[in-house]
Amino acid sequence: MHPQKQIAEMVVSALQSAIASDSLPEIGEVAPSVERPKHAEHGDYSTSVAMALASSMRMAPRAIATEIVDNIPSTAMVDDVSIAGPGFINFKLDDEWLRSQIHVIREAGVEFAHLDVGAGQSVQVEFVSVNPTGPLHIGHVRGAAIGNGLANILGAAGYDVQREYYVNDAGNQMRIFAESAYVRFLQAAGKDAELGAESYPGEYVVELGAELYSELGDPVAGLDADEAMEAISAPALDRTLANIRGTLDRMGIEYYEWFSEKSLIDGDYFDDSLK
Numbered sequence: 001m002h003p004q005k006q007i008a009e010m011v012v013s014a015l016q017s018a019i020a021s022d023s024l025p026e027i028g029e030v031a032p033s034v035e036r037p038k039h040a041e042h043g044d045y046s047t048s049v050a051m052a053l054a055s056s057m058r059m060a061p062r063a064i065a066t067e068i069v070d071n072i073p074s075t076a077m078v079d080d081v082s083i084a085g086p087g088f089i090n091f092k093l094d095d096e097w098l099r100s101q102i103h104v105i106r107e108a109g110v111e112f113a114h115l116d117v118g119a120g121q122s123v124q125v126e127f128v129s130v131n132p133t134g135p136l137h138i139g140h141v142r143g144a145a146i147g148n149g150l151a152n153i154l155g156a157a158g159y160d161v162q163r164e165y166y167v168n169d170a171g172n173q174m175r176i177f178a179e180s181a182y183v184r185f186l187q188a189a190g191k192d193a194e195l196g197a198e199s200y201p202g203e204y205v206v207e208l209g210a211e212l213y214s215e216l217g218d219p220v221a222g223l224d225a226d227e228a229m230e231a232i233s234a235p236a237l238d239r240t241l242a243n244i245r246g247t248l249d250r251m252g253i254e255y256y257e258w259f260s261e262k263s264l265i266d267g268d269y270f271d272d273s274l275k
Contacts, residue, residue, distance in 0.1 A: 014071035043090035050087040061087025118159030133177040184209025189221040
């Protein structure tokens with residue numbers, strides 16, 4: 001059990017003992033908040049439960065804190081319990097007990113960090129989700145590592161985690177990307193075509209255009225611009241997403257959901273939400 005939870009239980013036990021001996025008045029159920037103090041000199045954990053109970057008990061917080069401290073059960077985990085300020089109760093963990101936890105952690109292995117804090121609650125972690133207009137760069141994979149780590153931590157803490165990549169496959173950036181791929185496609189077909197001022201200039205688009213021409217050939221190159229753009233947009237997106245997936249696969253990252261923004265726009269989600 002985590003020390004924070006153990007200390008909370010110790011405080012509840014001390015309250016019950018003080019009430020049973022008539023040192024404190026009877027009250028209802030108490031769930032004391034135990035936090036890490038901002039300053040190390042205040043110990044390892046602290047609770048303000050005495051101040052929270054002052055009104056209902058009609059007593060000074062320090063007087064309540066004194067009764068709680070006097071009834072705190074002895075344990076090898078806690079070296080010192082003290083009262084500070086208006087009624088904070090500070091707990092300092094025992095150094096020898098802390099050292100002994102190294103062996104506990106090593107014996108438990110990875111299961112030591114598996115908790116049930118989440119109690120099966122659903123949580124979604126959406127990460128990376130960059131525009132599918134090119135390969136991932138180092139900044140993207142940094143975010144991938146952080147997002148995946150967060151999802152792993154939440155999973156170990158007992159949450160039911162859904163990992164989502166939100167595919168931004170709609171909007172102006174996708175139009176510019178399709179136009180860029182189309183220009184490189186025409187160049188691969190031996191036609192004169194120039195990139196626009198907003199176009200994606202990367203070498204990867206040159207390679208993409210050549211791959212699309214190899215796949216679709218002259219029949220598509222002979223279409224008018226709008227028809228050709230429509231013909232190459234989907235395979236251009238598919239190839240770019242496959243590249244992104246490949247990078248994430250090599251990092252050992254798996255998503256439960258690749259959600260298309262275009263499907264959101266084309267579907268009835270907005271109308272249904274407004275209703």
